[in-house]
Amino acid sequence: MTIDQWTSLRSTLSEYIGAGYGPFFIRQAYADAATGGGGHAQRWAIDRKSFNVRDLAMIDTIKANFPDISLADLVSFAGALSVTAMGGPTINWRSGRNDAKTAFDAPINLTTASAKATDGVDELRAFFSDRLGLSDRDIVALMGAHNLGNCHIWKSGYAGPWSSTPFNLTNEYFQLLQYPENYTTEYVLSASGTKMQFIDNSGRMMLPVDMALTKDETFFALVQEYAANQATFFADFASAYGRLLETSIAAGLSKNVVSTSLAVAQTSKPSDGKCYPNTGNPIFCVEQFDDGKGNVIFTVHTNRQGWVGLGVGSGSMIKNDVIVGYASQSGIGGVQTSRFRTVQHKVIPNTKSAWQQIPLHPSSNKPSWSNISFSAVHRKVIESTTGLVGNNLNGFLTFAVSDFAPEKDATYAVDGVTTLYQHDISAILVRGTGGATMVVGDESAATSLSVGVIGGIAAGAAVAVILAVLAIVFRKRMFGRGEKAPATSGAPEAPAALPETLQHHSDATWLKSQYAAEVRGPLTIGSQSSAGDSAPPSFLPDVTYHQVASKSEKQSQLFSAFGPVTLGSAAGERNVHSNLPSISGASGTAYSVNEAAENVAFEQKLKQYLDGNITLNQDVSTWDRAAVAYFVMKNGGNLVSAARVRDENFVGAVLLAPTFTITDLTFALAIEKLGDKVIFETAMLALRERGGGGVRKHEPPAYI
Numbered sequence: 250m251t252i253d254q255w256t257s258l259r260s261t262l263s264e265y266i267g268a269g270y271g272p273f274f275i276r277q278a279y280a281d282a283a284t285g286g287g288g289h290a291q292r293w294a295i296d297r298k299s300f301n302v303r304d305l306a307m308i309d310t311i312k313a314n315f316p317d318i319s320l321a322d323l324v325s326f327a328g329a330l331s332v333t334a335m336g337g338p339t340i341n342w343r344s345g346r347n348d349a350k351t352a353f354d355a356p357i358n359l360t361t362a363s364a365k366a367t368d369g370v371d372e373l374r375a376f377f378s379d380r381l382g383l384s385d386r387d388i389v390a391l392m393g394a395h396n397l398g399n400c401h402i403w404k405s406g407y408a409g410p411w412s413s414t415p416f417n418l419t420n421e422y423f424q425l426l427q428y429p430e431n432y433t434t435e436y437v438l439s440a441s442g443t444k445m446q447f448i449d450n451s452g453r454m455m456l457p458v459d460m461a462l463t464k465d466e467t468f469f470a471l472v473q474e475y476a477a478n479q480a481t482f483f484a485d486f487a488s489a490y491g492r493l494l495e496t497s498i499a500a501g502l503s504k505n506v507v508s509t510s511l512a513v514a515q516t517s518k519p520s521d522g523k524c525y526p527n528t529g530n531p532i533f534c535v536e537q538f539d540d541g542k543g544n545v546i547f548t549v550h551t552n553r554q555g556w557v558g559l560g561v562g563s564g565s566m567i568k569n570d571v572i573v574g575y576a577s578q579s580g581i582g583g584v585q586t587s588r589f590r591t592v593q594h595k596v597i598p599n600t601k602s603a604w605q606q607i608p609l610h611p612s613s614n615k616p617s618w619s620n621i622s623f624s625a626v627h628r629k630v631i632e633s634t635t636g637l638v639g640n641n642l643n644g645f646l647t648f649a650v651s652d653f654a655p656e657k658d659a660t661y662a663v664d665g666v667t668t669l670y671q672h673d674i675s676a677i678l679v680r681g682t683g684g685a686t687m688v689v690g691d692e693s694a695a696t697s698l699s700v701g702v703i704g705g706i707a708a709g710a711a712v713a714v715i716l717a718v719l720a721i722v723f724r725k726r727m728f729g730r731g732e733k734a735p736a737t738s739g740a741p742e743a744p745a746a747l748p749e750t751l752q753h754h755s756d757a758t759w760l761k762s763q764y765a766a767e768v769r770g771p772l773t774i775g776s777q778s779s780a781g782d783s784a785p786p787s788f789l790p791d792v793t794y795h796q797v798a799s800k801s802e803k804q805s806q807l808f809s810a811f812g813p814v815t816l817g818s819a820a821g822e823r824n825v826h827s828n829l830p831s832i833s834g835a836s837g838t839a840y841s842v843n844e845a846a847e848n849v850a851f852e853q854k855l856k857q858y859l860d861g862n863i864t865l866n867q868d869v870s871t872w873d874r875a876a877v878a879y880f881v882m883k884n885g886g887n888l889v890s891a892a893r894v895r896d897e898n899f900v901g902a903v904l905l906a907p908t909f910t911i912t913d914l915t916f917a918l919a920i921e922k923l924g925d926k927v928i929f930e931t932a933m934l935a936l937r938e939r940g941g942g943g944v945r946k947h948e949p950p951a952y953i
């Protein structure tokens with residue numbers, strides 16, 4: 250591929266990673282290397298059952314736009330890129346894999362036992378060393394990937410995240426594993442049977458195979474070493490994952506390493522006008538770059554050691570999404586970045602933040618004067634979960650830096666992030682319609698900061714608005730550092746009246762009209778298919794989270810992603826295994842999936858429920874997606890909720906799964922209004938009280 254094609258592939262994959270697919274990519278690349286010797290034979294393997302067909306089909310969609318890369322390279326590169334994009338180390342990645350034609354078209358003997366979640370020490374060691382030639386050190390480092398992502402009840406039958414930062418690679422997994430006594434066993438019921446897993450007080454889980462790392466002296470010593478030193482973990486992980494992805498095929502690969510870093514290297518201070526202050530040593534600098542594909546990429550550097558926050562919003566910025574980078578005051582831990590959940594753009598697993606963070610590699614891509622450097626991508630047009638408008642970046646962006654680390658606060662925490670305090674802000678940059686302007690600092694810094702003018706709005710007013718927002722979102726601290734203010738009741742310290750230009754920005758109707766006017770075109774992920782017109786009819790809305798696409802466009806994307814492919818014999822069916830011998834008797838059942846047809850069936854059945862032609866079965870655990878969608882719509886949900894049920898494959902087991910709190914479900918199903926929430930929660934409580942197949946009746950604590 251040409252350099253441009255690699256750039257384009259990185260950009261495409263980064264959209265998917267931003268959409269929450271990173272952990273899947275990492276797992277898929279590992280499973281591929283482990284079962285297919287890097288030839289992507291895993292695609293054909295029967296033991297891929299815990300991979301979602303939709304996810305696998307998505308890879309085909311990406312591939313369609315990149316004819317010059319093999320599927321095996323694509324899968325492998327996506328995994329390596331995701332590690333780096335989610336805060337991990339860069340991986341030495343090389344291209345040159347050939348695609349396997351069958352499950353056996355691989356240098357690895359696939360009849361040897363594959364790893365299982367129930368494996369103990371011996372099986373784990375045997376799998377990695379016999380099949381893959383990896384050492385104890387490699388094994389423990391690789392298992393650290395479980396810091397990322399989730400177990401999905403509808404995929405593997407296990408449920409929940411391992412860490413509190415499932416989209417940010419850290420060594421938390423090892424820190425948690427140091428204390429296995431903090432975990433108790435729990436049983437998860439699903440269509441795949443009863444699975445035993447471990448869970449801690451915060452709802453974080455471990456598989457039995459993770460726990461095996463605590464049961465062997467050598468393994469446990471490594472767990473402790475990585476828990477104490479994230480840099481060692483990163484270095485060992487990069488080495489082991491890089492070699493894993495070249496299992497049995499290293500000799501045939503290109504000599505050139507393809508960078509897994511998304512960020513543009515920054516070695517010096519950006520040119521004047523982009524830093525505050527503009528002369529002398531900057532407090533912080535922000536550069537923006539329009540990639541011409543609907544994204545704006547911001548790169549932020551600061552000499553502060555607390556946090557850097559980016560916020561964006563149409564108009565008043567209230568309730569918008571914020572991304573935060575921070576480093577501890579001692580600098581220990583290096584650069585870390587995380588996202589912040591605010592109200593409008595919800596960040597939930599599998600959906601997306603308005604922001605997608607791209608960490609710069611701490612040592613190589615950071616200007617010498619900077620303590621925190623990172624990049625973040627923002628879609629120009631996004632769709633919020635509230636159905637309100639996204640923004641086209643003609644609104645406001647703030648960049649705020651502070652000398653203080655964020656503090657833990659469960660309310661808005663996502664990916665381990667916390668509460669930021671307005672009082673600690675050292676400087677804010679606001680980018681309005683008139684361009685970027687530095688405007689304000691906190692009490693101590695304010696006097697030395699100049700006040701600019703933003704897009705014709707008096708800077709003072711704009712600053713007041715920004716501060717008001719930060720007071721709401723970040724909970725103001727008034728009584729000195731280290732001391733929390735009493736809870737404020739609603740009204741933030743804001744000017745009583747906002748300037749008129751800003752007032753109407755926060756009006757939903759106005760936003761909607763702007764939205765309609767501003768949308769330039771859809772974000773297209775993957776190939777465009779002309780099959781849109783023949784795509785199945787749908788009375789459900791599209792529930793894309795960060796992309797804006799008309800219904801027919803979305804349908805065409807869906808159709809190209811999940812429509813007929815020619816793998817199987819029957820026309821229109823994705824019949825992957827029909828012609829292949831089964832690898833193991835137990836899991837050797839062939840299956841075929843036709844997503845489009847399934848969705849039509851789903852909608853038809855839902856309609857039958859809604860029309861009163863069929864009624865719900867008493868046994869919740871047998872409910873399919875249509876039954877769940879009907880139940881949700883009857884109890885506070887709407888069409889958007891039903892579409893979520895459809896797209897996320899929510900079946901009865903999900904409603905009952907103890908690892909999903911009712912609050913999680915309310916959130917995932919986009920039940921927003923207070924009244925609706927009460928209705929839904931009441932119905933869910935009754936449903937869970939009634940239980941189904943012995944499911945645990947008590948809610949575990951939320952993990953964030």
Ligand code: HEM
Pocket residue numbers: 272273275276279299364365366367368373391392394395397398399400401402404405406407456458490
């Ligand atoms: C003994 C070896 C391993 C076993 C038995 C195992 C098992 C599992 C299981 C059961 C899941 C949950 C799947 C789901 O429900 O979605 C999972 C997820 C995951 N695994 Fe492993 N795993 C192993 C090793 C690894 C390795 C070596 C890596 C990468 C280096 C890895 C990366 C991941 C990731 C990132 C996820 C999260 C996927 C997501 O969120 O969709 N695993 N693994």
